[in-house]
Amino acid sequence: MPIKILMPALSPTMEEGTLAKWLVNEGDEIHSGDVIAEIETDKATMEVEAVEEGVLGKILVPGGAENVAINTVIALLLEDGEDASALNDFDVSAPEPILRQAQDEVEGTRPSPVSPPHEPVSQSHPELAASPHPELVSSPHPELVEGEGASRIKASPLAKRLAKEAGLDLASLTGSGPNGRIVKRDIENAPSSLVITTTPAPQAPGSFDLVPLDGMRKVIAARMTESFRDVPHFPLNIDCKLDALLSARKAINEAAADDGIKISVNDFIIRACALALKKAPNANASYTPDGIKLWHDADIAVAVAIDGGLITPVVRQAQHKGLAAISAEVKDLAGRAKARKLMPEEYQGGTFTISNMGMMGIKSFASIINQPQGCIMSVGAGEKRPVVIGNELGIATMMTVTLTCDHRVVDGAIGANFLKYFKAYIENPAMMLL
């Protein structure tokens, strides 16, 4: 019996994805571990490895198909000794997704096995099948049943060309030729009011380009809306003096240049956050209905702007990593993020997020909570500002950071406590060497 290859779930939250491309063809021999396809989720492109061995009998979901629900049968693998005839009449219905089935039973709407829930690809329309207008189906006028034929505009090739040149929409014209065909004279006789200006005139008011929502944009929209609506958030601002950190950075980079090490301000900030979270563990928290999760590790997510959106690769257990390790890891993660080549575990499950827009000249801003994390830190630009030092007015390089807190887990005092430690590390970078 042919083996079903199912649309894999690349992350716990994934419901559907795009089968970007097949890397094998029907008839190819496949060994366990071979990369057979690429799947695009909301945030990344993933390689799918074969689990079983055999010959790829049939591809059921073509490359490029979007919104393929997880556990959809995407291909059939022929086992040793099976030939293509085994594919005939093979039931390709997907096995029930166990978890979801349980939920659905609770809700009393157990779906049929052939149409898994949330599967837009093969979604049927029962209201059409039970059409109350059977006469439409058995119409004596074949042109009425030809859905496309009814909407097709009949026009002579010359009329089409003339209309294009004249800036006329064929749909706005009535044809005077045989069977309502639009012919040359219809274009010539068209009222000038129907002419759509084609000269490079200023764009009509209200005109726009519609960019389709890709997976990433949908996820950003859904998650940000959900967070902003559901999370009672508030910002805390603090200014940090950067001069010591900058000279430390300079010294380190000069000293370690031969080793190819180049630490960024952001690397210091990641390490400072990780260490501050260890000092203020109540800020390293997530709200759950069952209770507040206090994370043991400081898994620092770093927002990386990529083409078409942003993604937050995670530096795991950053409290245990030195500046050089953090620096190397962020470089690697950011590079692969831009190529959309991150594995889901590399961008999911952080405990705290840093969004740094300092390099873009932003002085201060307040990010939206990256659920279920309790805090997100927004880092502004380091800049020379007039400051009061002692009783004197002086100049210092200052950086404003804003901590957005989920008030359900991080109250103002918890946030302030974390920021106190953070500021201390930033202003006394030598402490980070500990």
Place this chain on the structure above:
Amino acid sequence: MSAQPFDLIIIGAGPGGYVAAIRAAQLGLKTAIVEREHLGGVCLNWGCIPTKALLRSAEVFELMENAKSFGLSCTRVDFDLEKVVKRSRDIAGQLSGGVKYLLKKHKVTVIDGTARLERGAKAPKVIVKDKAGKEATYNAAQVILATGARARTIPAAGLAPDGKFIWTAKEAMTPDVMPKSLLVIGSGAIGIEFASFYNALGADVTVVEMMDRVLPVEDVEISGHAQKAFEKAGMNILTSAQVEKVSSGKESITASIKTKDGKMEEIAAERIILAIGIVGNVENLGLEALGVKTDRTHVVVDEYSRTNVPGLYAIGDLTAPPWLAHKASHEGVICVEKIAGKNPHPLRSGNIPGCTYCRPQVASVGLTEAAAKAAGHTVKVGRFPFMGNGKAIALGEAEGLIKTVFDAKTGELLGAHMIGAEVTELIQGYTIARTLETTEAELMETVFPHPTLSEMMHESVLDAYGKVIHV
């Protein structure tokens, strides 16, 4: 009988009238048709068909004379004029009988006699005088005039049939003798076809044309090719020349011709064929009394063939040009369908092809290059010679040209002009293209079968856009 009311009476059973009658009967109209001479009219009896029969004899004769070039031998090639003419008359008779059958099949009442009109209630009354001189009056809700046209003559200049030396098409079709020399006045389709026929059978043919080129309605390039081909075949062609007078002798007739350079030239010939155009048969129909609007010898009609008199229509040669049988038939159908309450499309004169069955044949549709330019089009012109076509060479017909004229901006096929073997059978392809309003793109995408003459039609289009292959 005279009280019998018809839905429609058609006067004249030529290709306009009889086709209209059949269509009317199909649409359920009680229809009568009046004919004074032969069913099928001039086309079938004294025009298109019998001349094609004669020209076919001439063509076969020429092929036989030319047998050697095909690797064949044919000794003592000869013709029997009487039998050639009899064949032509038999074919005309056969087809006229066919029209009679068709009219009977469709239950069209055929009234023999000559008709005239009088003021009636809804439409003019039709009074028919039969051969015995008896008159009968017929009433109908609608009347269509389809009385056709006849050869133009100029009696004042002696240019009229004289019973011996001077022929019109009708006499030329039933010659009493094979003239040794022949003067054809007029180089339109009719004149040139007879010139070709008699030239092929050995007559010494001179063609006199008033305009500066033969076949003056055709594209100037086609006219040029035609003249060269005619001269090569042995004809003497005088253009920009005019016959001033003719004088009959005992055995021949002499024409005084004012030539291109203004000099007078005298040409003697055994026979003269008058082919100086046609006049509409508007006389003795009672049109003046009814107040029917005419323009010279033609009735003025609108796009659905309606005259200015309610219930009265006119189609075919009796109306505006082109004076062609297929135009008459189409007008008849459109007119009848309009009468029957249908919604036909008016005829588009630019889509009516014209054919001349001389050797080589000439066919065209749409605008000539000059007319297209005069109408303000920027044109792209394609040409393809018969010399580049395998089938033409295999047929032994390597002379000719297919020319296409496109609007450079829109790709509209403005016109197509052809000269060479069988082009009269090819022109419909471009006519369909024009009717469907195809552009050069669809014509280029069309697959033409190999090996055929039609491939040249494709190549000509390709040439207009710089994509020709076989040149």
